[in-house]
Amino acid sequence: MKAIQYVRVGEAPELNEIEKPAPGPGQVLLEITAAGVCHSDDFVMNAPADQLGFPLPLTLGHEGAGRIAELGPGVDTVEVGMNVLVYGPWGCGVCWFCSQGVENYCSRAEQLGIFPPGLGAPGAIAEYMVVDSPRHLVPIGELDPIKTVPLTDAGLTPYHAIKLSLPKLVPGANAVVIGAGGLGHVGIQLLRHLTPARVIALDVTEDKLEFAESVGAHEVVLSDENAVANVRKITGSAGAQAVFDFVGYQPTIDTAMGVVGTAGDVTIVGLGDGKAAAKVGFWAQPYEVAVRSPYWGTRNELIELVDLAHRGVLDVAVETFDLDNGVEAYRRLAAGNLKGRAVIVP
Ligand code: NAD
Ligand code: ZN
Numbered sequence: 001m002k003a004i005q006y007v008r009v010g011e012a013p014e015l016n017e018i019e020k021p022a023p024g025p026g027q028v029l030l031e032i033t034a035a036g037v038c039h040s041d042d043f044v045m046n047a048p049a050d051q052l053g054f055p056l057p058l059t060l061g062h063e064g065a066g067r068i069a070e071l072g073p074g075v076d077t078v079e080v081g082m083n084v085l086v087y088g089p090w091g092c093g094v095c096w097f098c099s100q101g102v103e104n105y106c107s108r109a110e111q112l113g114i115f116p117p118g119l120g121a122p123g124a125i126a127e128y129m130v131v132d133s134p135r136h137l138v139p140i141g142e143l144d145p146i147k148t149v150p151l152t153d154a155g156l157t158p159y160h161a162i163k164l165s166l167p168k169l170v171p172g173a174n175a176v177v178i179g180a181g182g183l184g185h186v187g188i189q190l191l192r193h194l195t196p197a198r199v200i201a202l203d204v205t206e207d208k209l210e211f212a213e214s215v216g217a218h219e220v221v222l223s224d225e226n227a228v229a230n231v232r233k234i235t236g237s238a239g240a241q242a243v244f245d246f247v248g249y250q251p252t253i254d255t256a257m258g259v260v261g262t263a264g265d266v267t268i269v270g271l272g273d274g275k276a277a278a279k280v281g282f283w284a285q286p287y288e289v290a291v292r293s294p295y296w297g298t299r300n301e302l303i304e305l306v307d308l309a310h311r312g313v314l315d316v317a318v319e320t321f322d323l324d325n326g327v328e329a330y331r332r333l334a335a336g337n338l339k340g341r342a343v344i345v346p
C-alpha cells in the first residue's frame with residue numbers, strides 16, 4: 001500500500017510502497033478515508049535525531065478517519081463498514097487519567113512504549129492503518145470524513161483548551177486567538193459557538209486576518225510589534241479574560257502575556273521553536289493570571305465534538321490532496337500558505 005513516511009532526520013517526507021498491515025488481537029484495521037496534516041508533524045521533522053524518541057521510518061498522520069475494514073481476534077464492539085474517527089493520544093486505558101477518558105495524559109504511556117499514530121506508531125497518511133483498540137474509534141455515521149477528520153486534533157485541541165476557560169468567558173469578556181491556522185480557525189468557531197465573548201484574532205498577513213473574520217472573529221489585529229497596544233485598544237483596561245496562543249514562539253507568548261487581564265487565562269498551545277516560555281511571577285503578569293500548556297484532548301471531548309459536527313455548527317476549512325501529492329501538503333504547511341487544514345484523501 002502507499003504511505004507517506006518520514007524516513008531520514010531533517011529530510012522531507014516521502015511517498016513509499018509498504019506492506020499492508022494486518023490487525024492483531026484486539027486491534028482494528030481501517031481503510032483510510034481522510035487524514036489531516038498538522039503543524040506538529042513539521043515540528044517533529046525539524047527535531048534533532050536525539051530528541052525524536054522513536055525509530056524511523058514513520059508513517060505520518062495523527063489525524064485519521066476511515067472505514068472499518070477488518071477486525072482483529074476478540075474485537076466485537078465495532079463492525080466492519082463503520083465510518084469512524086481515530087482518537088489519537090493513545091494511552092494505557094487503565095491508569096487514573098485513562099479511566100476518565102483523559103488518555104492524552106496517560107501516566108503509563110511512556111513506560112509501556114505507547115505512541116500516538118503518526119507520532120511514533122504507524123499513522124493515518126496511508127491506504128490502511130491499524131488502530132490499537134476499538135476504544136480509540138469514534139463513529140461519525142454519515143458525516144463527510146474529509147471535513148470531519150480535522151476534529152481529531154485541529155478541533156479537539158482547541159476544544160479542550162477553551163473548555164478550561166469557559167467560566168471566564170461570560171458576556172462582556174474578551175477572548176484572543178493568536179494564529180488562525182488549522183487549530184486557530186476551529187478555535188474561533190468554537191469560541192463563537194460556546195461563549196458570548198468577543199473574539200479577537202491575530203495572524204501575520206491580511207489574507208489570514210480576512211480568513212479569521214470569515215470564520216467568526218469579531219475583530220482582527222496584525223500580529224506585529226504593535227499587537228499588544230492594538231488589542232488593548234479593543235479590550236480597554238480590562239484586557240483579555242482568555243488568550244489562546246496557537247503559535248507559541250517568544251513574540252506570540254509575549255503578546256499573550258501582554259494582553260491578558262487580571263484573573264485571565266493564558267493557554268499556550270503552539271509548540272513554537274521548542275524553547276519559548278512565559279515568564280511568571282508576582283511582578284510578571286496581572287494578578288491571578290493562570291498560564292497553562294495543554295496537550296491534545298480527551299476521548300469524551302472528541303465524542304462531544306462529533307456531536308457538534310452532527311448539528312452542523314462547525315465548518316472546517318480544508319484543502320485536499322491525494323496520496324501522490326501528499327508531500328506537497330507538507331511543503332505548503334511549512335510555507336504557511338494553507339487556509340485551514342490540509343487533508344490527504346487516499
Ligand atoms: P498552522 O500552520 O495550520 O497554523 C499556524 C497559524 O499561525 C498560521 O495561520 C500562521 O500564519 C500563524 N502564525 C505564524 N506566526 C504567527 C505570529 N507570529 N503571530 C500570529 N500568527 C502567526 O498550524 P496548526 O496545525 O494549527 O498548529 C498550530 C500550533 O499548535 C503548532 O505549533 C502545532 O505544533 C501546535 N499543536 C499543539 C498541540 C497541542 O496539543 N498542544 C496540538 C496540535 C498542534
Ligand atoms: Zn497535531
Ligand code: ZN
Binds near residue numbers: 095097
Ligand atoms: Zn493510562
